[in-house]
Amino acid sequence: MDTLNILLIGFISIVIVKNLVLTKFLGICPYLGVSGRIDMAFGMGMAVTFVVTLSGTLTWMIDHWVLMKFGLGVTRYVCFILVIAGAVQLVEMYVRKFFPFLYKSFGIFLPLITTNCAILGLCLFINLWGIDNLLEAVVLSFGAGIGFTMAICIMAGIRENLNLADVPECLKGAPITLITAGLLTLAFMGFAGMIR
């Protein structure tokens, strides 16, 4: 019961309170780039969720069972980025083989997940927070993906409506998106302190 409690609180906290996009500024590039249409945003979110769950789990295993055991902490970043690149490659091959239609609609965005800072960021945060339980690492990774999907979908919804608004010439494009994102983080700040 206790473990379940910790897992549940960890999940909620990473989705809402410590949302990677809105409080840690991770994954801003796709957040601003892909969030034009809601269906694209959702697809991107799902792909990121899958990759982040896989690579979060794998990097935890490598970090705890190999690197820490043999004192190879120095090579941590190189190993992490290799694992992420490998996981993205795997997802790309899988999607191309079994969902060719989805593969076409993703286009360039699929390989670009490698350089999505949310993924490497989460692997580093798991290491930084000192998570020493495999199950917790898996739940946190999955929650980070869900949090990313939620943030990018909210943003896409707002931007679809923003297209109809009359925005001053110099604010068009990125500036107004950033200001919208700022107001969104203000809303999410209300959750801060909900969970210690």
Place this chain on the structure above:
Amino acid sequence: MPGEKQATTELYKRTLVAGLWNENPVFRLLLGMCPTLAVTAAVKPAFTMGLSVIFVLVCSNIVVSFMRNLLKPHLRILMFTLTIATFVTIADLFLRAFQPRMSEVLGPYVPLIIVNCIIICRAETCASKNNLIVSIIDALGMGVGFTLTLCVLAGVREILSTGAIWEIPILPAGFVPWAAMRMPVGAFITLGLLLALVNAVSKRKY
């Protein structure tokens, strides 16, 4: 040939200046947004971050430029990331040893330089196509442009959130600090307004 030499000097100068304004990584290309937003609560960490990025950018551009003829197209990105990850590890260990306080403030954003789009973008569009000198100059221009942008953004946020700059108070004592400027909200909105300003200024020029 003096004419040829002049042309190369001209090219070097143009490459250097491009990173500062015309192709400024943050304001014009919208690259490297994550560190831009995350470390600009105060000028000091922003400056440290800028220096680390210059170091990694220059070193990785040098290495990529050296091996540009050996690169296989499908392994390109992987080689870039591995090169960058190596130099980022060096920068991170250096900061941890000599600037432990800064290293703590910057936290995971130093290792996150690995996935900073600026560095991969420069390796891909410049270093893998040009010779050593052009690559180094390009890296310096881009790096300095990035650092300056970070410092401007951090300066605005630090003045408004604490009334000080580089931890030296400059505003009168009666100033009420804007706490929001230190939080994510301040980062997003300040950058949005700065981008709008840059857009407005560059439109007027032409």
